[in-house]
Amino acid sequence: MIRIVTLFLFLFMASCSPSAEAPTEKPPSQEEEEAVTLPPEPAPQPEPVVKRMTVGMIGDILLHHPLYTYDTYDAAFQEMLPYFNSIDFLIANQESIPGGVELGLSGYPNFNSPSHIVRDLKKYGVDMISMANNHTLDRGAKGVQRAIATMEQYEMPYVGAYKSYEDRATERIVEVDGITLGIVNYTYGTNGHVVPRDQPYLVNYIEEEAIRQDIRALKEKVDVVIASIHWGIEYQLNESEAQRQVAQIVAEEGAHILFGHHPHVIQPYEKRDNTHIYYSLGNFLSAQQFDSTNIGGIARITIEKTTLDGEVQNVEVLEPEFLPTVVVKENGWNFKIYPLRDRPKAAIYSEQWMLNHIKLPRWSPTVE
Template identity: 30%
Template sequence: MERAGFDLMSVATNHIKNCGISNCGDRAFFDTLDNLTRVGIAPVGAGENLHDAMQPVVREVNGVRFGFVSLGQLEPRVFADEDEPGIAVLNEENLISAIEAARQVSDVVIVIPHWGPEDVPQPNWSQRDLARLAVDAGADLVVGNHTHVVQAIQEIDGVKVFYGLGNFIFDQNWALDHQQGVILKVTYQGTEMIDYELIPTHVDFDGLVHIAGEVEALEILNRIDEASRSLP
């Protein structure tokens, strides 16, 4: 991943403590954080306790400080608390606190929530309420994940919300839409987001990710467009 260009990774997911079919406690959790850090990829959204998990990761690009926070819901077994390692818990209070903390050290705040129901292109009302809350709290961009299929895009008070980018690398080859996703390429001029591009992808049975072909790419983008236009 480091050679591919990743330098930051959201780890606030329901899979962060997975360890095959065995129970290995928190070993897999800490191994993941340690291995990412070892190769120069900063994990965001998890830590030794809730305070650590809530901390933003800041990357400076051309003099602009981009602050990233990530929070997740869905499986209490991976939630951090005051003295328990795990992920930053996505709720209203934590979301506001994380964004406010990031705002103090960043010029642009990007929120990466792990949220929503699987397998549906439309965000539920919980996602939409949290997206509104994030924007009101000062988020400049919201990029969601977890749903395994691409979801709608919405603009809230000038802030883009990408509810779900689909699967990038995931062994869910029983359904075509679970082998599809998009890479989000965002262009900033100073602190202003001036453009974005969705690059459709396809992950093969061998786990390799490819840029989707023309026909498949159009189908993926059309599904996102339809879901976006259908938002109530």
């Protein structure tokens, strides 16, 4: 019995073991390996592209005597050149109309400035002139037309005063480093001078509906809207209620930056909703030397635009700053602009007082 069981187990195990002649699996040939289709690699994801630029504005350029007698403004501006160069798009408020010598040069109360102020502003890095202010019509329609001819001669973009209906209808849109800016400019009045009935386009006045319509139209076409507004009460260090009302209109329509001028002194900065408001930048170049009229400054603010695969994802306006400046009278005749920190004894207020008053930081001491 034991032998039968043993034999049975032996036969069963033998039948379960692999045969020596059983086929074995062959490794794939090179042709077979190459025929295998591998899954595709995932496509690279687009990276966001961030572009940055700076926008700035200087305050009032008001050429009293003897400023309108200068043959060149090199000496006045030369200390500011590095700071001008650190701003990608710089606006200036040319308050005294540059009608040129043909109309007779003059100061207060009816200004007329030499045309080469435009030449020198261009030379030192100003990219656009804001023309709507209370002295725009000091020499009437002829003064505006001559000033605009000068702008065109020096290829200086301008806003706020216009030579024709077509000129007024042409939106001021510029592109800087891939970021588009739209600029508007208005004044509270023109010192009693009235535009001719057949030329209502000569200067932009602060009118609520016009402001709203202009900003709305630009917002559809640009990344950032900038308003330059001539307003406020002269020599008052704080904004008026009327300024605040206009600022509210600008903020409601979604303009990003508001640069204010006219009071001849600095007034505080405020952010209202998403609108950065500089109520007054003070005088930049003038012969006014009383109280705080010889101090002013340069506003600078950064714009950052993010795109992804060509589509705009975000536009931010950030880092508002201010550089205090002072106009120094040298040798009894020469008026020259300096950063206030370089001439601290030339003003009745310190740089720190100015920064505290405007409520903004100063630019980095390192000039770009």
